[in-house]
Amino acid sequence: MSRRALVMPPRVRATSGGLVAAAEARGLPVLRPDQAEPGHCHYYGGPLVADTLALDLALLEPPDDWLPGLPTEFTARRITAGTLGTTSLTGPTFVKPPSAKHLPPRVYRDQADLTAAATGLPADTPLLLSEVTAFAAEYRLYVLDGEIHTGSRYLTWGNLDPAALAADPESARVLDFARTLLATHAETLPSAVVLDIGLTGPPTDPRRRPAVVEANLAWFTEPYQSDVDRALEVILRAAGPRSGLSPRDSRFVRG
Structure with a gap:
């Protein structure tokens, strides 16, 4: 029977010593993606690498429209959802992708500033647009x-x-x-x-x-x-074997 493991890309592992130690203290070996066996691992790292893995993972993520769907009593600012192709900024706006970090989340001065930063990204790239808030x-x-x-x-x-x-x-x-x-x-x-x-x-x-x-x-x-051990407990649930996915979480699986 294969042991469970935590998969980390090498560059992530190099800056995640606390999580590595917490995993190993639980008896979870920390492996490179090419060392892991599908169906028996958890994951910690970026979404771009995650999307290339064939490890039968269930990666949980919030819905893209979750933040703009909240009442303003919880956000304290106006937030709208859009795409790169439909967005037209008329002034300073905080812009970020809902989950993946393929566009730097920051205040963009205007549409020209956003267009320059988004060079090469497809028009259907989802974005969240928000009033600038300090x-x-x-x-x-x-x-x-x-x-x-x-x-x-x-x-x-x-x-x-x-x-x-x-x-x-x-x-x-x-x-x-x-x-x-x-x-x-x-x-x-x-x-x-x-x-x-x-x-x-x-x-x-x-x-x-x-x-x-x-x-x-x-x-x-x-x-x-x-508390790194308690943070790891959340990470392990959020990115684990698909076989352990609960029906409640099935609608939140990435991809």
């Missing part, structure tokens, strides 16, 4: 079965600034907000997923509030200061 801090929450499993702050004012939730004075507000969101919207997401939550506005601004930044692929997110 987030004072951003938090990464690993969610399993509708519950927050672990998490970390990762940015302040757009700069990398990881901190454990226990060390962040705003984390209680962020967690309360995320639990309220999950109470009504957990069924619209995979059972294993990552939520990025931001705080809008400076600390002295009375309008300062939590808002959903995005839902992410658990199998391609950096844990930062999360």
Whole structure:
């Protein structure tokens, strides 16, 4: 009987020492894609590599229209879905692909700026377009079965600034907000997923509030200061053998 394993591309493994150690502590060998046996492995790495693998994986991802479908009470900004071929920017707009990172997620000045950055991408490339919003801090929450499993702050004012939730004075507000969101919207997401939550506005601004930044692929997110073993539990569910896929998650399988 084949042992389960965690597959990581070499370049990902080189920067994922914590996850490698956590996997090996569980008895999961960490293998290159060419070393793995179909039907017995999990995956951690990028979607471009994932799409080339023939390992009988079930890779869970949030629906492309999940974020624009949320009420504005959770997003704190207008968000619309479109494609590269149908988008026509008239001013500064934050643009990102819903899941794959084939276009840099950033504020684009105008349509010419977006067109230049998207050279070579097909017209049907899905995009999310959002009002430009400044987030004072951003938090990464690993969610399993509708519950927050672990998490970390990762940015302040757009700069990398990881901190454990226990060390962040705003984390209680962020967690309360995320639990309220999950109470009504957990069924619209995979059972294993990552939520990025931001705080809008400076600390002295009375309008300062939590808002959903995005839902992410658990199998391609950096844990930062999360409990790495608990983050790994979410990753293993989000990218595992197809034979272990639950009926509940079948509609969230990539591809």
